[in-house]
Amino acid sequence: MTSSLLFNVTTIAYFAAMVIFILYLASKGSKVALVATVACWIGFAANTAAIGMRWYEAYALGFEQAPLSNLYESVVFFAWSILLIYLIFDVRYKHRAVGAFVIPFAFFGMIWAQWSLDATIQPLVPALQSNWLTYHVITCFIGYAGFAVACGVSTMYLIKIGKEERAAEGSPIGGILGMFPSAKVLDDLNYKAIMLGFPMLTLGIITGAAWANYAWGTYWSWDPKETWSLIVWFIYAAFLHARFTRGWVGRRAAWLSIIGFAATIFCYLGVNLVLSGLHSYGAA
């Protein structure tokens, strides 16, 4: 059993889950949703095992490093984090339609990693040889995953709210949209996902600062990656305060959540691929 085989299983399972969730929206059969959820769990288990295997494989090559050392490894970990947060939400709230809008993030991440990223295990340069790297990456990615779930839910909210407002009072919304949770529930899920993601991102920024201070002597140097993580943080802080401000709840909050996730993805990938900086992760 090698990690690459397990990663293939992961990708296939996420693909299956995604397709079955979409079938579920069309067919409305709760058994269908159950099958999709089982596929999620299988994928998650395979993803977990694959990361574990890769860790072991790196040690076997003599590199004492967590499997979070290059872009490939970070993308598969991101997919893992998204599933983690999604499954927590599934266990707690059981709104299965959400899967159709969240699992695609994990699937497209996996397929991108498998198809076009360099999967060879490489040793770390001295600047990255630190336990702080592990803490920093894990907290950031769990934060990002919370935002991915929030983005999926916000998209559903924006699709649903217009219909809900137009629908005559009391008459239920049919069709695929009828399978969505109500706008109120979606709004609440959005908030819950960000409530999970935001403190994790905060921890991620702080562990990053602590590491930078330990390794380079400055906890903050306004390098593009740091700055973008702060931009993301500002956006979600604005989101949290939008709750208390008339005129900012509902649609605008949903848009803030989507913009926040776009900024998150830019922070994660765009900075390395488009801008330059200290973080050399993406230059793969």
Add this chain to the structure above:
Amino acid sequence: MSKQSNPVDRLWDFFCSLKLTITILILLATTSIIGTVIQQNLSPQEYMQKLGMSESTYNLFNSLQFFDMYHSYWFLSLLGLFAVNLICCSIKRFPHVWKTVREPVLVADDGLFKTFSNLDEVVADGSMESVREKVTVLLSKKFTAPVITEQDGKIHFFSQKAAYARFGVYVTHLSILIIFVGAMIGNVWGFKAFVNIVEGTFVDSIWGRSDSQTPIPLGFEVHCEDFEVTFYEDGRRPKDYVSKLVVKENGQEVLRKTIEVNDPLQYKGLTFYQASYGQSGDPVFRFRVQERATGETVEVVGRQGKHLPLPGGAALIPMGYASNYQSFGPAAQVNIDVGDHQHGNPFIVLQQFANFDEKRGGAYIVTLLEAEQDYYTGLSVTKDPGVWVVWIGCFLMVFGSLTAFFLSHRRIWVTLQPLERGIGVKVGGVAHRNQPAFSLFFDELIKDFNDTLVEK
């Protein structure tokens, strides 16, 4: 904001407004992008030549302070406004929250009961006294011990849990201000500097980053006893580089540490980080030289430009070094002085090809045995007395936001009132977070009330 209010009130309301908060946060987010797109702190030439900016663009951006935007007046003003907004908002709201927590409403009247999202009524059997007893026990067991108030023939119970969760938001906000203070302390009393130390030597002063003309005296010496760099098998990627540092004060060794990237040395508020390294000066060569006529062989050691005496009165003079000469590996350029300072033609000897020089046909056959190059270790040195304040702020931020998000202030009020038949028991409850979970708990509680207070 009412129209009658005076300008001071209006200004106060402006600074307290959450719309302002959202506006500032979004402004901070959008303007911060500028500095990630335009490289910061380059020279005018670099902007215009390397980045191809026209002069008028350069001047415009320069006047907008876009080239050091995170320290520009407008960006700092935005941060200042952010802090003022935060302080005003807290001043305005905190007393109210303090009162909610410290002086809770112990007696819920009918108007208050109507506002509760969780509400139920039970008609209990027995006397006021016995019901009072049962309710007290029940609340204490299932929730927390209540505060009991008797008023107008009614008995009022109040219980609350995790009231301090209300302070989480304020701790979070305070932590931001603390981090600001820490950053300012670092800016005023701290500095960043660097120093290069050649292996086997020491320094007693360092050079500031912004003003690299005048050295900053350390008040102690930092010796670099040894520097080593190791490479991965591909031979190019550095695996690790370490410096053996010794701190000496008044000639006494006070501290010794081998530092590497991610493991610095700290002494007297200064931290020395392994930042870079490089080769310093000329290498020390070791040669084996054989005199062709006599067959006598000697080994000589020395630096570039030195005369290394050979048998027969001549001298070998190393002149240059290449670590990889035409991909034949390490090589030295040397010269032989046959006496009277008569220089011969320079020639090349290789370390990996020992017999190479035999073919030259000279009076001496020279072989390069080793060329050892001294390294210098590049250290960055920082002093930041504000960093602890920043960490305290960070800790409070994590602690505060976890409290704010994941703990819920839950309150339950109960009122007993004698009815014509039995005792009327009104129960109401609110939670400031996670209402669904609280509703479940509340329903359970009502079931318990029914089970214990109503005789079957």
